[in-house]
Structures are given as C-alpha cells and as structure tokens.
Amino acid sequence: MEKVLMKGNEAVCAAAIAAGCKYFFGYPITPQNEIPEYMARELPKVGGTFIQAESEVAAINMVYGAAGAGARVMTSSSSPGVALKQEGISYCAGAELPAVIVNMMRGGPGLGSIQPSQTDYFQATRGGGNGDYKTLVLAPADVQELVDLTIEGFDKADYYRNPVMILGDGFIGQMMEPVVFKDRSDVELPEKPWATSGTKGERKPNIINSLYLGAEELEEHNIHLQAKYAEMAKNEVKVESFGLEDAELVIAAYGTTSRICKTAISKLEKEGYKVGLIRPISLWPYPFNEFEKINDDCKGVLTVEMNTGQMTDDVQIALNGRMPSYFYGRTGGMAPTPEEIVNKVKEILGGDR
Amino acid sequence: MTVVFERTTGLTEVETHYCPGCTHGIIHRLVAEVLVELDILDDTIGVCPVGCSVLAYKYFNCDMQQAAHGRAPAVATGAKRVHPDKFVFTYQGDGDLASIGTAEIVHAAHRGEKISTIFVNNAIYGMTGGQMAPTTLIGQKATTAPYGRDEETMGMPLRMSEMLATIDGAKFVERVSVDTPANIRKAKRAIKKCFQVQLEGKGFGIVEVLSTCPTNWGLTPVESLKWLKENMIPYYPLGNFKSPEEVE
C-alpha cells in the first residue's frame, strides 16, 4: 500500500472508515473540526450517515443508539466537549456498547484554550463519568500510530463490547505525516446477535440497558464488568520502552510529548547521560509492569506531560516507592522543549558533566 | 365463549410495577396494540426513558433500548439512522422530555427525524417522588414547590405540543388524554396516525398523553381522573396541532 500525506484529524477519519465505521455523530469544537468536516464529506460516499448533533451530550447518546443498533460508530471532540460526553460514555460502558471516542485534547480547565494539551489524562483513565467502569485508552504519538490504533480500537471495542478512547493531544490532530493503510478487504466485521434491529419474529427481544434495580443484580453486573476489565488489563497493555537496563534516569511520557522527550534523550546521550524511556501507548490499561524492568541503580523516573502532573499518579503506583518520581510539565498550550527536559534531567542527576 | 378483551401480544407477560390507577399502564397497552395492529412489532426498536417508565424495556414485546434521562430522542436518532427500515419510537415522561431533554426533543423534531414519540405528561416527577415538573400547573403543590407553583418564580407550565408544532420537521403533533373510555379511543387513533407518519417516511411525530399520578398527586385513582379533566385539560387543550393531509 502506498504512503499518503495526511493531517492527523483526517487520518483518524480515514482509519475509522477503513475499519468499517459508517456512522459519526459530533459537534464542532477546535482543534478537531476537520474530523466532523471530513466525516460530513466522506461518509455519504460509503453509504454512511453523519449528523451534526445539537450538543456533545446528544452526539454521544446518538452513538449509544447506533451502537445499540449494531453499527460501528464514532464520535470526536476536544476536552470541554468530551466532558459533556461523560454521561453517554458511562452509559455505553454500563450497557456494554462498543464505540470509538476521539479526544483531541486542548488546554483547560473551563474553556481553557484551543492549544494542545494532555490535561484529560485523569478524565480518560479514571472514568470521567459515574460508576466503576473503564474504557480502553489509546494515546498515539504519530499519525501512523493514530491510524493503526483507531482501526484496532474498533476491533477491540467490538471484541470487548466496550467504549475505546483515542486520546490525542491537539498536536497530533494538526500534524501532517505520511501514513499507510493496511489492506483490510478480507476482514469481516463481527456478528452482533445482541443488537436491537427488530426481532423479525425470529428471536426474543434484545434489550440495551444499564439499569439493574436490585442491589444483588447490579453487583453481579459489576463483577461481570470487572472480569472483563481484568481481561483487558491482561491482554491490551501497549508500551514502547528502551534503555531501562542501564539508565541513570528514565523518562515516562506519552503522545507528542514522548517525541520531544526522545529528542532530549539523544541530546543527553551525546553528553554522556544514559536516559531510558517508557512510552505508554495504552494509558488504560497502564503498563505498570514495564517499570519493573528499570535497573535498581536508576536515580528515578521523570514524568513529562503537557499538564501539571497527572500520569505521575500511575508512575508512582508502578514504582511503589522503589525510586523517586519527578515531574516536568508545561501547560496552557505550551509544549516542553527538548532543552527544558535536558536541563531538568541534569538538575535531577546533579549538574553538567 | 367469545373473548372480548385479550392481553395484546405487543406487551410481554411481565407484570408492570406501576401504582394502582396510574395511567402509564393504559398508554403502554395502546402503544402495544397499535404496534400489533400495524403489524410492525417485529420490526420495532423502542427507546424508554428515565422516569416511572424506565422499566418499559421489560414490558414492550420488541427490541428496546434504555436511554439516559432526556436523551431518548438522540438514542432513537442513532438507532433509526442505522436501521431506516425499522420503526423507532421513544416513550418519555414530562421531566424527561420537557426539562432535561428539551434540546434532544426539539432537535430530533427539527431534523425531521423519522421517529415517533409518546410523551406522557402527568404534571409531576413521578419516579423521584413528586417534585415539580415544567408541566406542573400553577398552584399545584409538588415536593419542590411546597407552596404551589407560582408564575413569578417558577414560570408558567410549558406547553410542549404547541411549541413543537412550530417546528417544520414535526409532521404530526397531537395532545390526547386517557381519562375516559372515549378519550382512550381517541388517544389510540392519534397514536396510530402518528406511527403511520413515520412508516410513510414523512418525518417526526409526537403524541402528548395527559396522564395521572395518583401517588404523587395525593389523590385516589378516580379523583385523579377528575383532577386531570378539571385542571389539566383546560390548560393543555386536547386536539391535533399538526398532521400531514394524507393521514387525516
């Protein structure tokens, strides 16, 4: 397959369509407007439907209805809009509906800014809506990975009957990079015998529902959901790492920030510093075990994010007190520069060599 | 012996949880009978709300989705767009439709979404124990309007049918009541016409059904029917607000 140059926001759409997604419900918000615009243009060409919903709340509930009707369906937004989608995401999780939700994160809190950020890490990984639920959270670092994770996201959503979130920082949506789409012509979409599509008089009614009024019943449902999440935690961890065996310091970073960190790590290497990297690709389930590969003499883990320190919580859980945890972040739409990261590493490791 | 009254196959065998004298049950029966008479039960996807009819997915004998509070029209939109050849209806209370879900119902109508809505107006939040609804009448007491609703601080009761009838995409709008056998028959006719509007691909349809809540009105079932007739019908006039000529 040949390479095509695509902007992240368009690539995620092309990936969704390649994965068999025919339905998109969304509401405009910068910096992801190219997504609904692309879907409005392209979905009718493949016999699909695009609706510009009256709000993000309505959009995610349309997703619920379409997913419940058995379709592959996607919605996208950016931070304040994804905050509004939390109700529907929780309902999808509770009713076990597959869907892909894209968040091209911008600065917050409140209206914040339209600049890139990573401030929705907690919202995405802790379940921003009510109840004990988990969504598979995938954080691509480049446009190719965005494409691959989106396609895989649809397959995983169907497999687990669970929402999947593609968590991109605003940079990835705006970035232009060459991408390749793998041939999927032989992939058959799974049957959904549980979906509501009319009984045709051939079966008992199907019901899409997250209500369990009896305490015992609901506990049982939650035990079932937790078993599913445990299965996801076992099978769906994705991580990239290097240099953990002999690193003096390890950097933990995801998304675009990890690319800036890689530049900083090469600069440091030239100056004689051995710095390793752990790049979680799945933010939930989190690659906790990867941190066990860090050598015992390592001085600690520096988490770098475009926020004021959110993934640091997971890093600290992973380290469990074994070594110090440090943080460096920029926020409000500011990205950390390689130089800033280099300086922070030197500060931790005790000055220039 | 001839059977004069049979349980409709449009409803399951599950016994409903509605209070004695609550007219939700009658409305369920009418909807179910129409689904059977139009022979669309097996091609129907119903969407139930949050409210006393939250468990309607157990009662209607067709595929059902349970929606978040007020979001049934959005959920129905998603289902209908995936299955344009299926019949899709929502069943919603007045808190659900006229308060938390106003945006969803207005925009489903505005898009001319080919779905049908049964809107059960009982002038109260039944399920949560009798709080004020946007449809609660002036002077009517509710647990959150203990001195009675007053216009000055709580506004006038919302007339949803009149409002929705102004929207181009809404092709069928009618208000009915189930307080007397004659009105029940009229209600069923309206529901049937409304459903036909969807089947003929004309657009959005809604039937507002004035309904009782003896439990939270603090009245007996019989007193409730009288209260509905004397208080609700004068403020919420019955009748058709909009109908495409062909189904007249």
Ligand SMILES: Cc1ncc(C[n+]2csc(CCOP(=O)(O)OP(=O)(O)O)c2C)c(N)n1
């Ligand atoms: C987001 C949300 N807010 C509030 C509630 C609580 N709640 C449940 S039912 C209901 C009112 C329902 O009243 P109505 O729609 O009039 O239906 P009725 O019970 O009268 O038939 C409310 C407020 C909820 N379940 N979800």
Ligand code: SF4
């Ligand atoms: S609380 Fe009111 S609306 Fe609800 S079932 Fe009882 S009588 Fe009916």
Ligand SMILES: [Mg+2]
């Ligand atoms: Mg009510």
